[in-house]
Amino acid sequence: xxxxxxxxxxAIETLRDVDTSQVGPTxxxxxxxxxxxxxxxxxxxxxxxxxxxxxxxxDPFLRVPTVLQEGR
Amino acid sequence: MSLPIADRTITELGxxxxxxxxxxxxxxxxxxARIDRDAERLNSFLAVEAxxxxxxxxxxxxxxxxxxxxxxxxxxxxxxxKDIFVTRALDDEGRDVAGGLPTTAGSFILEGYRSPYASSxxxxxxxxxxxLLGKTNCDEFAMGSSNENSAYGPVHNPWDETxxxxxSSGGSSTAVAGGQxxxxxxxxxxxxxxxxxxxxxxxxxxxxxxxxxRWGMIAFASSLDQCGPLxxxxxxxxLVLGTLAGHDPRDSTSVDTPVPExxxxxxxxxxxxxxxxxxxxxxxxxxxxxxxxVRAGIETLRGLGAEIVDVSLPSTDRGLAxxxxxxxxxxxxxxxxxxxxxxxxxAAADELWANYTHTxxxxxxxxxxxxxxxxxxxxxxxxxxxYYVKAQQVRTLIKDEFDAVLETVDAILAPTSPTVAFKIxxxxxxxxxxxxxxxxxxxxxxxxxxxxxxxxxxxxxxxxGLQVIGRAFDEATVLRVADAYERAAGFADLRPPTAHx
Numbered sequence: 001x002x003x004x005x006x007x008x009x010x011a012i013e014t015l016r017d018v019d020t021s022q023v024g025p026t027x028x029x030x031x032x033x034x035x036x037x038x039x040x041x042x043x044x045x046x047x048x049x050x051x052x053x054x055x056x057x058x059d060p061f062l063r064v065p066t067v068l069q070e071g072r
Numbered sequence: 073m074s075l076p077i078a079d080r081t082i083t084e085l086g087x088x089x090x091x092x093x094x095x096x097x098x099x100x101x102x103x104x105a106r107i108d109r110d111a112e113r114l115n116s117f118l119a120v121e122a123x124x125x126x127x128x129x130x131x132x133x134x135x136x137x138x139x140x141x142x143x144x145x146x147x148x149x150x151x152x153x154k155d156i157f158v159t160r161a162l163d164d165e166g167r168d169v170a171g172g173l174p175t176t177a178g179s180f181i182l183e184g185y186r187s188p189y190a191s192s193x194x195x196x197x198x199x200x201x202x203x204l205l206g207k208t209n210c211d212e213f214a215m216g217s218s219n220e221n222s223a224y225g226p227v228h229n230p231w232d233e234t235x236x237x238x239x240s241s242g243g244s245s246t247a248v249a250g251g252q253x254x255x256x257x258x259x260x261x262x263x264x265x266x267x268x269x270x271x272x273x274x275x276x277x278x279x280x281x282x283x284x285x286r287w288g289m290i291a292f293a294s295s296l297d298q299c300g301p302l303x304x305x306x307x308x309x310x311l312v313l314g315t316l317a318g319h320d321p322r323d324s325t326s327v328d329t330p331v332p333e334x335x336x337x338x339x340x341x342x343x344x345x346x347x348x349x350x351x352x353x354x355x356x357x358x359x360x361x362x363x364x365x366v367r368a369g370i371e372t373l374r375g376l377g378a379e380i381v382d383v384s385l386p387s388t389d390r391g392l393a394x395x396x397x398x399x400x401x402x403x404x405x406x407x408x409x410x411x412x413x414x415x416x417x418x419a420a421a422d423e424l425w426a427n428y429t430h431t432x433x434x435x436x437x438x439x440x441x442x443x444x445x446x447x448x449x450x451x452x453x454x455x456x457x458x459y460y461v462k463a464q465q466v467r468t469l470i471k472d473e474f475d476a477v478l479e480t481v482d483a484i485l486a487p488t489s490p491t492v493a494f495k496i497x498x499x500x501x502x503x504x505x506x507x508x509x510x511x512x513x514x515x516x517x518x519x520x521x522x523x524x525x526x527x528x529x530x531x532x533x534x535x536x537g538l539q540v541i542g543r544a545f546d547e548a549t550v551l552r553v554a555d556a557y558e559r560a561a562g563f564a565d566l567r568p569p570t571a572h573x
Contacts (some may be wrong), residue, residue: 023466
């Protein structure tokens with residue numbers, strides 16, 4: 001995979017040759033504007049539905065392995 | 073001689089359904105029989121829901137019997153969804169049914185995942201009365217051009233089972249070409265609808281970015297992804313697009329602009345249209361048989377009265393490098409959510425960091441890992457300007473060139489893929505060679521424009537696609553050109569020889 005990544009990087013580095021001194025960046029092709037809506041409650045997923053795919057459950061929570069171990 | 077039921081178009085089948093010469097149940101059973109017969113041979117479906125499809129077909133038959141079909145062209149038509157769309161099952165009353173179809177994105181990391189909500193695409197097609205058969209195989213997280221990156225094995229092209237069906241929507245293209253679904257949805261980030269359509273002799277369209285809601289489509293590269301149909305005729309694609317298109321407040325990049333009556337645009341007339349042929353699209357490495365078929369297609373349109381104009385898109389050869397910075401960068405951010413905590417695979421460890429690394433290390437395949445690494449590298453401090461910002465600047469150049477050319481012509485004609493379907497395994501060890509499959513399609517995503525691939529003949533017995541690219545939100549002209557071509561060219565009945573066996 002190291003060689004493959006090097007080859008890909010070599011190919012994408014050819015962009016260096018393009019003169020972009022007068023060009024702005026495009027992050028999105030459509031004119032993005034903030035989308036506003038009224039701040040009202042709407043029906044969403046029930047807790048059960050939201051947790052149904054969790055690999056480790058401890059209702060009504062998700063169970064997560066230890067985040068910080070002592071001494072670290 | 074007329075084609076078997078399972079191989080016909082929405083347009084033909086819709087007429088038979090409305091005249092009650094065929095029931096939705098019979099049609100659905102014909103598709104399910106093909107899915108079943110070719111399950112191993114083609115490997116195009118990851119999940120099939122025969123019972124739910126049967127129930128939906130009976131519902132459609134009841135509606136058809138009431139005469140509901142007149143303004144509902146998809147009523148009773150069986151279809152398949154690429155396994156990138158999240159799905160949930162509904163009962164006859166439209167209520168959620170527990171244990172619906174799984175959604176895997178072709179990845180082990182989502183094995184067994186069942187979505188608690190439906191994609192907009194599923195909702196809209198369900199409301200239109202179309203019948204969901206199942207979920208189609210695809211490259212993992214839609215990253216690939218051959219469907220060989222699926223965790224669930226490659227899909228085989230029904231034209232020649234030793235070749236690929238294209239990708240990443242290879243299960244969808246095979247389902248449509250192989251008579252397993254009358255139409256299917258795919259997603260297209262760099263060509264993933266159009267290239268598999270080209271390689272399987274089907275019609276596939278990527279709409280303008282913002283035309284169709286991405287709600288419920290598992291994100292790969294959010295500024296490039298679009299969803300669209302694969303079908304057996306341009307008219308069929310127009311019918312499905314008309315159902316999918318339109319504003320959706322749940323996707324803030326979906327654009328609130330009127331959706332025209334696409335079928336009305338299919339006049340068969342191209343007289344007076346100016347169609348540009350960009351010389352940079354006839355690239356080195358293009359197969360002579362492909363170039364010949366595409367150039368013959370262009371001549372057909374000239375013969376129909378279109379004015380063919382030589383145009384130039386000079387930054388075309390920068391498209392690949394630009395794409396392989398922007399798409400992995402966005403993917404690396406989008407795929408951070410697969411952490412083994414909230415859903416999907418978890419490789420349990422006694423500590424959170426190990427949980428992440430084991431889950432992601434064992435859950436993602438090599439291509440996905442490659443792209444996450446490329447993307448995080450391109451976004452990392454110190455390289456951000458040299459890679460990511462640079463690619464966004466070149467993106468501006470590519471888009472500006474398209475916009476300038478499309479001020480002088482009504483649409484652009486180009487090859488879809490530089491080659492016909494290649495052998496399974498031929499390019500798996502050379503990612504760069506694989507990426508070159510999309511050289512003619514990915515600039516269209518970079519610019520956010522609509523593009524369609526329509527069959528333009530065979531080379532070495534395998535299908536070739538002609539690409540029509542249009543102005544933003546002008547799918548109507550793209551469809552009009554493709555439909556006029558399809559009617560004149562005589563390839564509309566192209567089907568894989570094995571389909572009728």
